[in-house]
Amino acid sequence: MFETSVVQARTQAAAGRFSLLTISLIAHSAVIIGAVAVSIASVEFPTAAPDEMGHAPIFQQVSIPPPLGNPNGGARPVVAAQPERRQEPAPTQPTAPSIVPDTVPAIDAPLNATGDSSGDSSSSTGTVPGPIGVPWGVEGSPGDLDAPPAIVTTPPVQERIYESHEVKAPVIIRRVDPEYPNAFRPTRMKVMVVVRCVIDKNGQVRNAEILKPGPPAFNAQVLHAVQQWRFTPGSLNGIAVDTYLNLTVNFSVN
16 A cells, blocks of 8 residues: 555656646747737838839940951052163173173062062051941941940939830830729720839839820729730939820720
C-alpha cells in the first residue's frame, strides 16, 4: 500500500509540471503574437500611393553620316607635262670621243608638271580621282569615316501634362470593351461617348471625364471600362511624359 501511494504522488507531480509548462508556452506565445500584431497595427500605409516610377534620362545617339566618295579617293588630277622650250645650240661639227666607256649610264625619266617622276599623280590620300568617302555617304558631310557616333544631349523635359500633338502620342496596348446596358438592348440604339483623360508615364488612364456624353447608363459603362485600358506612354525626346488623350467609344448591338 505504501509503495502504491508513492508512485501515484510522483505521477501527479509530473502531470502538474507538464500543465505548468504548457501554460507557460501558451502565455509566452500570446505575448509574442500580441506584440507583433500591435507593431503591424501601428504602421500606417498610404491609402492612395502613387503608381509612378522615375525614368532615367535617355540620351539619343546621333551618328553623323560619312561623306560621299570612294575609300581610295583623293588622287590629284593628272596634269599633262608641258614640253620645255630649249634654245637650240648652234650646230657644231660632231667629233668622236677620245675614250669610249664600257657601260652607258641610264638616263632618268623627266619630271612631270607635278614634280613626280613616276608618271602618275597618285598621292598618299588615295589612288582614285574624287573625294574620299563611302558610296553610301552623304555629299558634303563632315563626318569621319572612323569616328564614333556623336552623342547629342537632349534638352530637359518640363514636368507638365502635354497635348497629344506635342509629343509622340500614346498607343493602346490593352483595351477592355464596355458592356452594352441590358435595358437598352431592345432598342438596338447606337451611342458614341467621348472621354478625355490623362495617360500617365506608366501608360495608365487617370482623371477620366466625359467630354461628349451619351445616356447615363452608357457613360457609366465607358468610365468603368477605360480605367482598365493600358497604353505605351507618350514621349518627348525619348522620355515618358503625361499626355492628354481623347478616347472615343462606340456602342452597337450586332
